[in-house]
Amino acid sequence: MGTFDIQSQSSWSKSEKNLFKFFGLYFFIQILPIDLSFLKHITGTNWLALEYRDIFYLSRYAPDFLGEQSFLNWIIVAILALVGTILWDKVLPKDINYDKWYYWIRVFVRYRLALGLIGYAFLKVYTIQSPEPSLSNLNTNYGDFTAWKLFSLGLGVVPSYQSFLGLVELAGALLLLHRKTTTIGTLIILPFAGNVAISNIAYEGGEYVYAFYLISLGLYLFAFDAIRLFKLVSLEQPVDQNHFQPEFREKKQLYRLTLKGLYIIVFVVFYGYKTKAGASGGGYHFPSQAGLSQLTGVYNVKTFKLNNQEIPYSKTDSVRWQDVIFEKWNTISIKSNREVNIENLPTEEIFSKDSQRIYELAGTQGRHFYSYQKDPSSNILQLTNRNAHYQNDALTIHYQVINDSTVVLSGVDAHQDSVYAVLEKLNKKYLINEAKKVGRRSVLKL
Incomplete structure (x- = not known):
């Protein structure tokens, strides 16, 4: 002193x-x-x-x-x-x-x-x-x-x-x-x-x-x-x-x-x-592992079958998928009326492992988020629910690209029930992205 x-x-x-x-x-x-x-x-x-x-x-x-x-x-x-x-x-x-x-x-x-x-x-x-x-x-x-x-x-x-x-x-x-x-x-x-x-x-x-x-x-x-x-x-x-x-x-x-x-x-x-x-490098909220770039986008579920039985489109059915989203990273989110036990992440956490990065699903219901690994020898995806409350929820899915806008998914879920879905890609525009293209003071058309 x-x-x-x-x-x-x-x-x-x-x-x-x-x-x-x-x-x-x-x-x-x-x-x-x-x-x-x-x-x-x-x-x-x-x-x-x-x-x-x-x-x-x-x-x-x-x-x-x-x-x-x-x-x-x-x-x-x-x-x-x-x-x-x-x-x-x-x-x-x-x-x-x-x-x-x-x-x-x-x-x-x-x-x-x-x-x-x-x-x-x-x-x-x-x-x-x-x-x-x-x-x-x-x-x-x-x-x-x-x-x-x-x-x-x-x-x-x-x-x-x-x-x-x-x-x-x-x-x-x-x-x-x-x-x-x-x-x-x-x-x-x-x-x-x-x-x-x-x-x-x-x-x-x-x-x-x-x-x-x-x-x-x-x-x-x-x-x-x-x-x-x-x-x-x-x-x-x-x-x-x-x-x-x-x-x-x-x-x-x-x-x-x-x-x-x-x-x-x-x-x-x-x-x-x-x-x-x-x-x-992409920050710390979303997984760093790249997804299937050719499939990135939002897909409407045109046809959905469970155990070979077709289920018509419904907003209230707890089984039927409504839409499927492929993110840029290895996440697939599925919207349905199935209950979601919400994950919370109210404090700032910088996770280094992809398995810990739950920001995209935290504080969210209405969707189930799955990380996936692709079999290098085939078009088979191993999906695992990223929500800690659904650790046993997993799917084995084969995907087939029919054309630029149609993808067919088929496989089995965690209960060994067969799942079949025909996906149609939606050409959606988002205000946040369109505003970047035209600037703040330009006329924006959607």
């Missing part, structure tokens, strides 16, 4: 000291990696082949004593901070410089909050947090989506706005990296994070606890200048300058700049580069 000269010291009342002890300890514990989940992440990361998902999960850390993000964790931290406040004078000397300690706690909180914002900012900048809807999503009834999925899809159809949100978040984070612009940064961050928190509550998302965590860090930083800003702006009264300003000596200044430079190189430059590379 002897890396600076103290220009001036303020007098602290007993109540101010006690408040600092509690909140200083509280926020210090909130940013400390003290639980097993963090250690598990650190030891499970390949530091020689670091990916953006590794940095993202590092940036999203918050103390977790219960195995899930909950406000109960905050109560545990508050209890620890209260115990520390009681024991403070017994452990530490009474003549400590509170201005100095307050300064360093704010430094740690600044960089921790900046990291939390940067982790999400680049996902938005490169529009991979909320990707454009898949064909299956575009052909699913509005009422078949959960609230949080509708929110994500709504953000996905306006990628430029999503990038703008990411740039705002990134700007607020970068302002935190300089002491003199911290308050300006918090004035950007607090309404932004507040909107995220309220949106998560309104749309039943699972990130509201973490959003309020970032808000609490921002409020702690803003509190330093809040009273002075109120006096200056609202009451138009003169205010005092900061009581404590560190003056780093030459050698210590080099250490400080080196650490700050490493922080920027790793969490801004490297993470930004890796995230852009991930976006160029």
Whole structure:
């Protein structure tokens, strides 16, 4: 702590000291990696082949004593901070410089909050947090989506706005990296994070606890200048300058700049580069394995037979297929009136394995989604339901391309019942795609 000269010291009342002890300890514990989940992440990361998902999960850390993000964790931290406040004078000397300690706690909180914002900012900048809807999503009834999925899809159809949100978040984070612009940064961050928190509550998302965590860090930083800003702006009264300003000596200044430079190189430059590379590779929501490109599209089920018995078209029949969609990746979705036990994915997860990437089916009913593997020696597909609630749902299907618009599927399902379907490709146009072709201010015809 002897890396600076103290220009001036303020007098602290007993109540101010006690408040600092509690909140200083509280926020210090909130940013400390003290639980097993963090250690598990650190030891499970390949530091020689670091990916953006590794940095993202590092940036999203918050103390977790219960195995899930909950406000109960905050109560545990508050209890620890209260115990520390009681024991403070017994452990530490009474003549400590509170201005100095307050300064360093704010430094740690600044960089921790900046990291939390940067982790999400680049996902938005490169529009991979909320990707454009898949064909299956575009052909699913509005009422078949959960609230949080509708929110994500709504953000996905306006990628430029999503990038703008990411740039705002990134700007607020970068302002935190300089002491003199911290308050300006918090004035950007607090309404932004507040909107995220309220949106998560309104749309039943699972990130509201973490959003309020970032808000609490921002409020702690803003509190330093809040009273002075109120006096200056609202009451138009003169205010005092900061009581404590560190003056780093030459050698210590080099250490400080080196650490700050490493922080920027790793969490801004490297993470930004890796995230852009991930976006160029298709992001992390949809499977990376390519599908049957010649079949990609939406197909109406013209004829459907189960055990050689034809079932006429019906919106209410729980067995009959209504339409089939082949995605660009190895996913087939089948629309029917069969019940769907919805998979949820309310928190942001960057999965590296295709089998874990359930975004396209999460928060969705009305369709069953299957991943498939093609037999290299024949036109046989092995379909497996991607919903964890239907692990035994599998089909073995042979496909035959009759012409450019007709495909015949035949095979057996999980119950060994024979399935036969004649598919007719639909030449559908989508507003999101047509708008890209003509531009915003041109006449759009569908």
